[in-house]
Amino acid sequence: MKKILLTILSIFxxxxxxxxxxxxxxxxKTVPPVSGTIVNGYRVLSVLKTPGVxxxxxxxxxxxxxxxxxxxxxxxxxxxxxxxxxxxxxxxxEAPYFKMKTxxxxxxxxxxxxxxxxxxxxxxxxxxxxxxxxAAELIKNEQPLILDVRTPNEYKRGHLRDSVLxxxxxxxxxxxxxxxxPDREILVYCATGNRSTVxxxxxxxxxxxxxVNMRGGIYDWSNNNFPVTR
Numbered sequence: 001m002k003k004i005l006l007t008i009l010s011i012f013x014x015x016x017x018x019x020x021x022x023x024x025x026x027x028x029k030t031v032p033p034v035s036g037t038i039v040n041g042y043r044v045l046s047v048l049k050t051p052g053v054x055x056x057x058x059x060x061x062x063x064x065x066x067x068x069x070x071x072x073x074x075x076x077x078x079x080x081x082x083x084x085x086x087x088x089x090x091x092x093x094e095a096p097y098f099k100m101k102t103x104x105x106x107x108x109x110x111x112x113x114x115x116x117x118x119x120x121x122x123x124x125x126x127x128x129x130x131x132x133x134x135a136a137e138l139i140k141n142e143q144p145l146i147l148d149v150r151t152p153n154e155y156k157r158g159h160l161r162d163s164v165l166x167x168x169x170x171x172x173x174x175x176x177x178x179x180x181x182p183d184r185e186i187l188v189y190c191a192t193g194n195r196s197t198v199x200x201x202x203x204x205x206x207x208x209x210x211x212v213n214m215r216g217g218i219y220d221w222s223n224n225n226f227p228v229t230r
Contacts, residue, residue: 036058041167057120061101061122065098066095076088103119105119126204126209145178146189147178152165189214
């Protein structure tokens with residue numbers, strides 16, 4: 001009898017361990033690690049001189065910038081499949097940014113450095129995307145906090161009623177203006193859905209647990225004749 005109980009216990013523990021392992025693997029697939037760090041709304045990617053091909057991973061919607069060895073003078077950044085061909089200045093303040101709109105893996109070169117840039121969709125338990133129609137229903141039924149992450153000039157030209165303006169470049173330093181209720185649902189929007197994806201990631205990293213991104217942004221909202229406040 002004792003041997004039977006031990007056998008049953010061993011089977012149970014094995015199944016439980018496998019389940020945990022599967023759950024962990026599932027989570028790692030849901031939130032894959034990405035490269036770089038967010039600084040003032042941009043994902044800054046460090047590209048170092050290393051032998052072989054380097055692999056970088058970013059989220060769709062990211063605005064990316066490159067930093068590199070200062071000894072490299074004005075290297076040419078080339079990402080042919082994205083139509084990017086640009087010389088980058090050594091001064092980081094003058095560095096251009098590039099909007100990542102299309103998921104996929106793209107070969108790139110930066111001077112003599114070669115690599116692959118993977119653009120993936122952002123998936124997280126605290127995050128979901130909705131259409132403008134779904135956003136309108138959400139506003140009607142749930143009264144979320146509405147966050148506009150565009151520029152002040154864009155906001156003046158038209159915005160969702162009762163929305164709070166915090167440009168995405170300022171969100172890391174101003175997120176506390178949204179209050180101290182991390183469980184409150186926040187609807188985030190921008191012009192077309194790219195900056196709002198970046199903003200959503202910033203808020204989740206700051207501990208907010210219910211972030212809704214309006215894909216298509218106010219552009220899609222207006223095209224569906226939903227009200228805009230000026």
